[in-house]
Amino acid sequence: MHAYDCSGPVRRCPSVLVSVFAHILVPLIALVAVAVIQFDRSIPMPAQIAEGGTDLCILAIGATGSMFISPKLHERFGPEWMVLLSILIVLGTVTLAGISIHVNRSEMALIKRAVVNCFLGVLALCLVCGVVVWGAM
16 A cells, blocks of 8 residues: 555545645745745845845745635534634734744845755745644644
8 A cells, every 4th residue: 555545535646746836836836936036146145035035935835814714624524623823823924924024124145044944944945734634633
């Protein structure tokens, strides 16, 4: 049996994949498309990557909004817990975005700024993705 085997009385793998795709991957693909459009050779690459980390945090804030209306998540957690969990995730992602903005304004070296902001952006996405995957399982 493979780790991705979805056999059994309840087929949950497709719903997890659909949830992650809808909540995370589609907005992430859009973010990559915008980054390609905005690419500017006159701006150092680490500075553009640092801005991309902030954009990931903002994407996570937007992706949290879809958690509020997800029937799967409401079924899994219940409406009261889902609202509370969504609010906590919004606060977490907004906090990470704020930190990312402050990192961009700091005197930190460009490469370090890029690494820190990418970490913050991935962490913000992991918060949302973790709840989506946990709720869909």
